[in-house]
Amino acid sequence: MRKNKRSSKLFALVIIAGLCFIGSKSLLNHTSTEPSIDLAKSLPSVAFATEGQNETDTLYYEDGSVYVGHVTKDQLRDGSGSYAWETGELYSGEWKNNQLTGEGTLIWPDLGTYTGQFKNGKREGLGTFTWMYESDPKVGDPISFEGIWQDDKIGKKGKLVLAGIGTYEGAFSKQHRSGKGTFTWETGDVYEGAWTNDVITGEGKLTLSDGTILKGMFVKGILQTGTMQYLVKNGTASQKIENGKVSSAITIKYTDGTTVSGKVQKGEFIGNVTIHYQSGDRYIGKLKQGMKDGMGTYTWKNGAHYTGEWSKDKMSGKGKYYYGKDEKKNYLSGNFSNGLPSGKLTYIGDNGLKYETTWSNGKCTNIVYKK
Numbered sequence: 001m002r003k004n005k006r007s008s009k010l011f012a013l014v015i016i017a018g019l020c021f022i023g024s025k026s027l028l029n030h031t032s033t034e035p036s037i038d039l040a041k042s043l044p045s046v047a048f049a050t051e052g053q054n055e056t057d058t059l060y061y062e063d064g065s066v067y068v069g070h071v072t073k074d075q076l077r078d079g080s081g082s083y084a085w086e087t088g089e090l091y092s093g094e095w096k097n098n099q100l101t102g103e104g105t106l107i108w109p110d111l112g113t114y115t116g117q118f119k120n121g122k123r124e125g126l127g128t129f130t131w132m133y134e135s136d137p138k139v140g141d142p143i144s145f146e147g148i149w150q151d152d153k154i155g156k157k158g159k160l161v162l163a164g165i166g167t168y169e170g171a172f173s174k175q176h177r178s179g180k181g182t183f184t185w186e187t188g189d190v191y192e193g194a195w196t197n198d199v200i201t202g203e204g205k206l207t208l209s210d211g212t213i214l215k216g217m218f219v220k221g222i223l224q225t226g227t228m229q230y231l232v233k234n235g236t237a238s239q240k241i242e243n244g245k246v247s248s249a250i251t252i253k254y255t256d257g258t259t260v261s262g263k264v265q266k267g268e269f270i271g272n273v274t275i276h277y278q279s280g281d282r283y284i285g286k287l288k289q290g291m292k293d294g295m296g297t298y299t300w301k302n303g304a305h306y307t308g309e310w311s312k313d314k315m316s317g318k319g320k321y322y323y324g325k326d327e328k329k330n331y332l333s334g335n336f337s338n339g340l341p342s343g344k345l346t347y348i349g350d351n352g353l354k355y356e357t358t359w360s361n362g363k364c365t366n367i368v369y370k371k
Contacts, residue, residue, distance in 0.1 A: 054070040054071055054072050054078050054079045055070065055071060056068070056069060056070055056071070056081075057069075057071045057075070059071065059075065059077075063085075063086050064085075064086030065083065065084060065085045065086050066083070066084050067081055067082070067083045067084075068081060068082050069081015069082055069083075069095065070095070076097060076098045077095040077098050077099075078095050078096060078097060078098070079094070079095060080093065080094055080095070081093075081095055088108075088109040088110075089106065089107065089108055089109070090106070090107045091104055091105070091106045091107075092104060092105050093105055093106075093118070094118075099118075099119075099120045099121045100118040100120075100121045100122075101118055101119050101120060101121075102117070102118060103116070103117060103118075104116075104118055106118075106123075108132075109132075110132070111131065111132060112129055112130050112131040112132040113129070113130050113132065114127055114128070114129045114130075115127060115128050115130075116128055116149065117149070122151060122152035123149040123152050123153075124149055124150060124151065124152070125148070125149060126147070126148060126149075127146075127147075127149050128144060128145065128146040129144065129145045129146075130143070130144045131143055131144065136163075137163035137164075138163065138164075139163055139164035139165060140162055140163065140164070140165055141162070141163045142160060142161070142162060142163075143161040143162065143163050144159075144160075144161045145158055145159065145160050145161075146158055146159045147159055147172075153175055154172050154175040155172065156171060156172060156173070157170065157171055157172065158172060160177070164186065165185060165186065166183055166184050166185040166186050166187075167183070167184050168181055168182070168183045168184075169181060169182050170182055170195070171195070176197045176198045177195040177197075177198045178195050178196055178197060178198075179194070179195060180193065180194060180195075181193075181195050183200075187209055188208075188209030189206065189207065189208050189209055190206070190207045191204060191205070191206045191207075192204060192205050192207075193205055193206075193218070194218070199220055199221060200218045200220075200221045201218055201219055201220060201221075202217070202218060203216070203217055203218075204216075204218050206218075206223070210230075210231070211230060211231045212228065212229065212230040212231075213227075213228070213229040213230070214226065214227075214228050214241070215227050215229070216241060222244055223241050223244070224241070224243065224244050225241060225242060225243070226240075226241045227239065227240055227241060228240075228241055228246060232252060234254050234255050234256070235252050235253055235254035235255055235258075236252070236253050237250055237251070237252045238250070238251045238252075238253075239251075248263045248264055248265065249261070249262070249263050250262065250263070250264050256278060257277070257278025258275065258276065258277050258278060259275070259276045260273060260274070260275050261273065261274045261275075262274065262287070268289075269287045271286075272284055272285055272286065272296075273285065273286070273287045279301060280301035281298065281299065281300050281301055282298070282299045283296060283297070283298045283299075284296060284297050285297055285298075285310065286310070291312050291313040292310040292313045292314075293310055293311055293312065293313075294309070294310060295308070295309060295310070296308075296310050298315075302324075303324050303325040304321075304322060304323055304324060305321075305322050305325075306319055306320070306321045306322070306336075307319060307320050307322075308320060308336065309336075314338055314339035315336040315339050315340070316336060316337055316338065316339070317335070317336065318334070318335060318336075319333075319334075319336050320332065320333045321333075321336075321341070328348075328352075329348050329349065329350055329351070329352050330348065330349060330350050331347070331348055332345050332346070332347050332357070333345060333346045333347075333348070334346055340359070340361065340362035341357075341359040341362065341364075342359055342360070343358070343359060344356060344357070344358055344359075345357050345358075345359060346370075347367070353369065354369075354370045354371075355367050355368065355369055355370060356368045356369075356370050
């Protein structure tokens with residue numbers, strides 16, 4: 001029943017991901033007879049128009065941009081088509097009234113790729129943005145975001161992957177993790193609960209890879225009020241967290257149904273400890289190296305109980321053994337050894353009369369009435 005020595009596993013879990021997005025350039029509506037750069041050859045091909053669809057055409061713009069795809073009679077981009085900006089950006093997907101609207105893919109050569117829904121030229125609806133790096137991303141750099149977009153920005157819900165750290169799934173506000181969400185670290189640690197501006201703050205549960213669980217109210221990544229639960233040999237231990245500190249009080253629940261509660265210091269129980277056994281028996285008293293040692297009371301399920309000295313988990317020394325709940329009569333008082341009455345002990349009978357008894361190896365060898 002000894003508590004293993006452990007360090008407190010309270011962490012400041014502050015992970016801030018910069019989520020800056022570059023909007024697409026304005027699309028020009030007027031054409032030029034000669035492009036500054038011939039980008040048309042690099043654009044994806046578009047299927048020929050069928051009945052009910054707009055015709056396909058290639059449009060060249062004054063800034064060097066090129067469009068290949070469906071157009072209306074008024075030369076408005078409408079249907080499916082690809083647009084290449086002179087600066088290198090490339091869009092391929094659906095159009096409506098000259099605007100990116102519907103499903104499509106937009107590529108920024110120095111930033112990344114977005115695939116998903118658009119509305120009036122902006123990312124709107126479900127979509128995935130994948131960041132692009134010339135070399136491997138640094139720890140904490142965003143790798144991808146998959147979820148809802150609103151007005152060309154991250155919306156209210158999604159999944160964010162951070163390089164070398166882990167993955168967040170949950171609520172967002174103003175492009176920050178805010179609200180309810182789950183973060184899974186690459187180490188195997190998992191946090192489920194509240195966030196505010198990319199910081200763990202509010203009610204939540206942190207489960208570490210070794211099985212330790214921190215649950216309660218977090219402030220800036222630190223558990224301020226709650227419980228810490230962790231595995232011990234053949235059981236699970238639990239301690240309260242108050243004002244960010246671990247309480248000395250501990251409760252251990254063993255797999256055999258035994259529960260031990262008390263205070264610990266340097267890995268040892270101090271003061272009185274309470275033990276509830278699966279059988280219904282109970283012990284309240286001192287422990288030493290996980291065994292009953294010192295003064296204590298053991299109560300059996302039927303009400304019989306012993307109050308006195310213990311040594312190495314057995315009744316040893318002076319004490320009283322009560323045959324029932326009543327402590328005024330029907331009890332044995334004297335010396336106990338190795339868990340049994342030993343030598344001369346006084347017995348108070350059911351009628352309140354006193355007897356002098358002699359015991360050997362747990363058996364009464366002589367009894368004398370005393371006035």
